[in-house]
Amino acid sequence: VPxxxxxxxxxxADWMATVSDLRGAAALLxxxxxxxxxxxxxxxxxxxxATLAALHHRELVRPEVDDLIAELEGxxxxxxxxxxxxxxxxxxxxxxxxxxxxVRALSEACSRSVDVWHEARPRNDFAAFAAVLEPLVELxxxxxxxxxxxxxxxxxxxxxxEPGARAADLEPVFAELRLRLAPLVAAAAERxxxxxxRRRWPASGQLALARELASAVGFDGRAGLIAESAHPFTNGxxxxxxxxxxxxxxxxxxxxxxxxxxxxxxxxxEQGLPEAYERTTLYDxxxxxxxxxxxxxxxxxxxxxxxxxxWVAPAMRRHFPEAMDxxxxxxxxxxxxxxxxxxxxxxxxxxxxxxxxxxxFEIEVALMRGDLAxxxxxxxxxxxxxxxxxxxxxxxxxxxxxxxxxxxxxxxYFPTYTLGNLYAAQLxxxxxxxxxxxxxxxxxxxxxxxxxxxxxxxHRHGRRLxxxxxxxxxxxxxxxxxxxxxxxxxxxx
Ligand code: ZN
Numbered sequence: 001v002p003x004x005x006x007x008x009x010x011x012x013a014d015w016m017a018t019v020s021d022l023r024g025a026a027a028l029l030x031x032x033x034x035x036x037x038x039x040x041x042x043x044x045x046x047x048x049x050a051t052l053a054a055l056h057h058r059e060l061v062r063p064e065v066d067d068l069i070a071e072l073e074g075x076x077x078x079x080x081x082x083x084x085x086x087x088x089x090x091x092x093x094x095x096x097x098x099x100x101x102x103v104r105a106l107s108e109a110c111s112r113s114v115d116v117w118h119e120a121r122p123r124n125d126f127a128a129f130a131a132v133l134e135p136l137v138e139l140x141x142x143x144x145x146x147x148x149x150x151x152x153x154x155x156x157x158x159x160x161x162e163p164g165a166r167a168a169d170l171e172p173v174f175a176e177l178r179l180r181l182a183p184l185v186a187a188a189a190e191r192x193x194x195x196x197x198r199r200r201w202p203a204s205g206q207l208a209l210a211r212e213l214a215s216a217v218g219f220d221g222r223a224g225l226i227a228e229s230a231h232p233f234t235n236g237x238x239x240x241x242x243x244x245x246x247x248x249x250x251x252x253x254x255x256x257x258x259x260x261x262x263x264x265x266x267x268x269x270e271q272g273l274p275e276a277y278e279r280t281t282l283y284d285x286x287x288x289x290x291x292x293x294x295x296x297x298x299x300x301x302x303x304x305x306x307x308x309x310x311w312v313a314p315a316m317r318r319h320f321p322e323a324m325d326x327x328x329x330x331x332x333x334x335x336x337x338x339x340x341x342x343x344x345x346x347x348x349x350x351x352x353x354x355x356x357x358x359x360x361f362e363i364e365v366a367l368m369r370g371d372l373a374x375x376x377x378x379x380x381x382x383x384x385x386x387x388x389x390x391x392x393x394x395x396x397x398x399x400x401x402x403x404x405x406x407x408x409x410x411x412x413y414f415p416t417y418t419l420g421n422l423y424a425a426q427l428x429x430x431x432x433x434x435x436x437x438x439x440x441x442x443x444x445x446x447x448x449x450x451x452x453x454x455x456x457x458x459h460r461h462g463r464r465l466x467x468x469x470x471x472x473x474x475x476x477x478x479x480x481x482x483x484x485x486x487x488x489x490x491x492x493x
Pocket of ligand 1: 262292295
C-alpha cells in the first residue's frame with residue numbers, strides 16, 4: 001500500500017470511529033430512557049438525542065471524506081477495507097440527501113410523539129396521539145421524498161432497515177404466506193384452548209432464570225447486562241457492552257423465557273461481531289431482517305420445541321418450586337405453542353404473527369403514498385384486522401396504538417420481522433443439514449453447536465455482505481417461505 005494511502009486510511013479509520021462512537025452514545029441514552037430515566041427527564045433527553053443525531057449526521061456527511069474515499073478507491077485495499085469504504089459511501093449517500101434541519105426535526109418529533117404515545121395509549125386517546133403522529137408522518141414523507149423523489153416512497157424508508165428490499169418484492173412473499181398460513185390457522189383454531197393455571201412466578205426468580213438461560217445459550221455476562229422493560233429490546237452500544245431487557249409477569253413464566261431467548265438471539269449476534277471491525281462501518285448487521293433471523297431462531301426454533309421445555313423444566317423447578325408443583329414440561333410446551341388469533345402483535349403466536357405484519361405493511365405503504373390519512377388509521381386498522389385475522393380490536397389502545405414503532409418514526413421496519421422469520425427457518429434447516437436434528441441438541445442443553453454455526457456463517461461477517469448474499473451463503477437457499485411453512489407444519493400442523 002503506497003504511503004499516501006496509509007495516511008488516508010488512518011484518517012478514514014478515525015472518521016469511522018467518530019461516527020461509530022456518536023451512534024453508540026445515542027444508543028446508550030436511548031437505553032437509559034427506556035430503563036431508568038425519570039419521567040421528568042423526557043424533554044431534556046429529547047434535546048440531547050436530537051443534538052447527537054445532528055452531530056452524527058454532520059460527521060457522516062463531512063465533505064472532506066469524499067476526497068479520502070476517492071483516494072482510497074484508487075489504492076489497493078483488502079476485501080474488508082474495500083467493504084468498509086463501500087458501506088461508508090452508502091451511509092454518506094443516504095445522509096447527504098437529508099438536510100440537517102430535517103434530521104433534527106425528525107429526532108425531536110419522534111421523542112415528542114413517543115412521549116405522547118406513552119400517555120395517550122393507556123387513556124385510549126387516539127386523537128391526542130394523532131395530533132403528534134400527523135406532523136411526524138409528514139416529516140417521514142419529506143424524508144422519503146428527499147431520499148428518492150421518484151420511487152415508491154415506502155422503499156426509501158424500508159431501505160434504511162433492509163437495504164435493497166422493495167415493497168414490490170415483498171408483496172408476493174406476503175401474498176404466498178397469507179395463502180399458505182390460512183389452513184394452519186384454521187387447523188389450530190380447532191384445537192382446545194390451553195392456558196397454565198394462574199400461579200405466582202416471583203419476578204426475582206424470573207430475573208435469575210433469565211440470567212441463567214442467557215448464559216446457557218452463550219450470552220457473555222461480562223460484556224453485557226439484562227434489565228427489565230415493558231417492551232423488550234436489545235442495544236449493542238459498543239464492543240463489550242451489549243444489553244437487553246426482558247418483561248416479567250408474575251402471573252405466568254413463559255413471556256419472560258421467550259423474550260429472553262429472542263433478545264439473547266439479538267445480543268449473541270452483537271457479541272459475535274468481529275473485533276477487527278470494531279468502530280468501523282462493518283461493525284453491525286447488514287439489516288434488521290438479518291438481526292431478526294437470529295432472535296427468531298432462538299425464540300421459535302429452539303424455544304418453542306418440546307425438547308426445550310424438557311430441558312428448562314428442572315431450572316424452573318429450582319426457581320419456582322411452588323408454582324411448578326404438578327406442572328409437566330408438556331404443559332409448558334402446550335402453553336408456549338398455543339395458536340389463537342389475538343389483536344395484539346406481541347402476544348401473537350408463531351402461526352398468526354406474520355398476518356399482523358401484513359396489516360402494518362399495507363397500512364404503511366398507503367400512509368406513505370398519501371392514500372391514507374392519519375385520522376383514518378383506526379378505521380383502516382380495524383377493517384384490516386378483521387379481514388386478516390377475523391377479529392376486531394377491543395380498543396384503539398389495543399388496536400392501532402399498540403406498537404411504539406410509528407410513534408418512534410419507525411415506518412418500513414415491520415417487514416423485517418417477517419423476513420427474520422423466513423431466514424430463521426432457512427438457517428435452522430441449514431444447521432440440521434450440517435449437524436443433525438436441532439431438537440436433539442436442545443434436549444441435551446447443547447447450544448454451542450448452534451451458536452458456533454451462527455458465529456461462523458452469520459455473525460463474523462458483520463456488515464461485509466448484503467443480507468441476501470449473506471443468507472444465500474449461510475443457507476444455500478434463496479429467500480422463500482418453504483422452510484418457514486415446513487417448520488410451522490411440523491410444529492403445529
Ligand atoms: Zn427482535
